Amino acid sequence: MAKITYIEHDGTEHTIEVKTGLSVMEGAVKNNIPGIDADCGGACACATCHVYVDPAWTGKTGTKSAMEESMLDFAEGVEENSRLSCQIKVSDELDGLVVRMPESQH
Amino acid sequence: MSTEGERAPDGAVVIVGAGHAGGTAAALLRQYGYAGPIVLIGEEPHAPYQRPPLSKAWLKGEADADSLALKPAEWYAEADIDFRPNARAVRIDRAGKTVELADGTVVPYGHLVLATGARAIALPIPGADLKGVMFLRTADDAEQLKAAVGPGKKLAVVGGGYIGLEVAASGRALGAEVTVFEREDRLLARVACETLSSFFQAYHEQHGVTFELGCSVVGFTGDEAGHVTGVTLADGRVVACDAAVVGVGAQPNDELARDAGLDVARGVVVDLEARSSDPAIFAIGDVAHRPMPIYGGRMFRMESVPNALEQAKQAASAIAGRPAPAGECPWQWSDQYDLKLQIAGYAFDVDEILVRGDPATAKFAVFHLAGDRIQSVEAINAPPEFMMGRQLILNRKPVDKAKLADPAVSMKEVVAQG
Numbered sequence: 202m203a204k205i206t207y208i209e210h211d212g213t214e215h216t217i218e219v220k221t222g223l224s225v226m227e228g229a230v231k232n233n234i235p236g237i238d239a240d241c242g243g244a245c246a247c248a249t250c251h252v253y254v255d256p257a258w259t260g261k262t263g264t265k266s267a268m269e270e271s272m273l274d275f276a277e278g279v280e281e282n283s284r285l286s287c288q289i290k291v292s293d294e295l296d297g298l299v300v301r302m303p304e305s306q307h
Numbered sequence: 308m309s310t311e312g313e314r315a316p317d318g319a320v321v322i323v324g325a326g327h328a329g330g331t332a333a334a335l336l337r338q339y340g341y342a343g344p345i346v347l348i349g350e351e352p353h354a355p356y357q358r359p360p361l362s363k364a365w366l367k368g369e370a371d372a373d374s375l376a377l378k379p380a381e382w383y384a385e386a387d388i389d390f391r392p393n394a395r396a397v398r399i400d401r402a403g404k405t406v407e408l409a410d411g412t413v414v415p416y417g418h419l420v421l422a423t424g425a426r427a428i429a430l431p432i433p434g435a436d437l438k439g440v441m442f443l444r445t446a447d448d449a450e451q452l453k454a455a456v457g458p459g460k461k462l463a464v465v466g467g468g469y470i471g472l473e474v475a476a477s478g479r480a481l482g483a484e485v486t487v488f489e490r491e492d493r494l495l496a497r498v499a500c501e502t503l504s505s506f507f508q509a510y511h512e513q514h515g516v517t518f519e520l521g522c523s524v525v526g527f528t529g530d531e532a533g534h535v536t537g538v539t540l541a542d543g544r545v546v547a548c549d550a551a552v553v554g555v556g557a558q559p560n561d562e563l564a565r566d567a568g569l570d571v572a573r574g575v576v577v578d579l580e581a582r583s584s585d586p587a588i589f590a591i592g593d594v595a596h597r598p599m600p601i602y603g604g605r606m607f608r609m610e611s612v613p614n615a616l617e618q619a620k621q622a623a624s625a626i627a628g629r630p631a632p633a634g635e636c637p638w639q640w641s642d643q644y645d646l647k648l649q650i651a652g653y654a655f656d657v658d659e660i661l662v663r664g665d666p667a668t669a670k671f672a673v674f675h676l677a678g679d680r681i682q683s684v685e686a687i688n689a690p691p692e693f694m695m696g697r698q699l700i701l702n703r704k705p706v707d708k709a710k711l712a713d714p715a716v717s718m719k720e721v722v723a724q725g
Contacts, residue, residue, distance in 0.1 A: 275694030
């Protein structure tokens with residue numbers, strides 16, 4: 202379990218416990234948190250689960266695969282700390298993780 | 308079709324069909340602040356789950372039931388959604404605004420959302436009801452298939468469409484001997500161009516799949532226990548198998564709507580809010596026949612998760628009194644071996660097909676053009692082409708075809724010059 206805080210674009214915060222092994226995207230979707238669409242359900246095919254990882258956590262969320270990098274490169278509003286949340290696996294190490302959602306996933 | 312007065316819910320939202328579309332509509336209604344009663348009626352014993360992994364990650368044992376589920380089982384009660392599994396709607400009374408279930412229960416609605424999906428088309432041939440002849444539509448179908456496929460098992464796949472090819476790839480990953488039987492003389496004949504057909508055929512052959520193209524399956528043979536033993540072809544040959552998967556398309560479950568007198572074409576006819584010819588009734592997902600603004604309002608029916616999600620958004624927005632979502636570019640994807648296929652748009656009125664990149668490298672894209680506008684793109688391991696292609700299809704911007712055809716010109720440049 203890891204406590205993860207999802208912050209919507211309008212500032213609304215949702216802090217929930219997410220099971221180890223799920224992705225950060227699945228944590229949001231399974232708890233019906235708005236702001237992450239995840240059209241493809243985690244296949245790294247759509248870039249609609251884009252989040253900004255809080256700078257304090259970027260070192261712990263792993264590295265981007267070539268596919269993720271490539272999808273993100275063409276998504277809107279991409280920053281240095283942008284990730285596809287379906288590609289971040291939740292572990293005990295991520296207890297306290299904070300991610301922010303973009304204005305739109307399209 | 309809609310008026311402000313009709314937006315105010317005067318009763319429960321009843322959603323018939325607890326698949327990806329129905330489950331998402333229920334969840335979005337709560338996200339959008341709709342606080343009234345929601346009843347979600349599903350025929351299957353399971354709460355809404357994702358179907359795409361059934362032919363891929365789930366079949367290969369890389370995903371479990373928990374990860375398939377859209378929401379944890381307890382979520383529905385927590386969100387005050389009255390989820391009723393194992394329940395089948397049999398009749399809509401539009402005048403009385405009720406839905407009747409198979410067990411006689413009558414459920415009143417303020418808004419009704421039809422999310423009844425589509426069902427696999429059965430082959431009207433002898434032996435189609437033998438044990439081991441399967442479809443792949445539901446989690447229970449997938450469970451049965453998973454049990455039948457393993458090292459050395461002979462798997463027959465009838466139908467060389469996306470489902471068939473995904474099953475073939477997963478079957479190979481599990482060590483099965485796979486033969487695909489296709490009526491047309493090429494794979495994906497209804498949905499993709501020849502370049503893609505031959506690419507997929509070669510790739511699957513490299514991975515040990517056998518193809519029988521231009522062949523008509525006329526029956527299945529069985530043993531005394533009633534289990535399938537082979538596929539009979541029109542030329543008289545019988546090809547032995549331990550299991551067979553039939554993937555020859557799907558048809559919409561639109562009978563409820565038809566019987567209720569709603570406008571039905573190839574699916575339930577809806578508008579841009581997913582509203583049917585009865586303003587209190589919506590239809591979403593595989594069962595809906597919907598207009599697409601980017602193709603001049605052309606009506607068509609799609610079978611894809613992105614389509615289910617988009618229409619769930621449309622219906623939930625209309626019911627919750629929010630503005631309709633901005634128009635989308637339809638898209639879908641398929642995973643086979645290490646190939647990621649991403650498709651955006653539909654190849655309507657195409658007068659030119661342009662290949663960007665070399666298929667021999669398993670990294671290329673096929674653009675379908677009408678004049679100087681992109682109608683659709685099929686991208687193999689080529690996310691930039693998919694992402695930028697999708698944007699160009701949505702914007703309806705003309706493109707410089709010479710630049711588009713030249714992989715040395717980046718997709719960002721193609722878009723900027725467009």
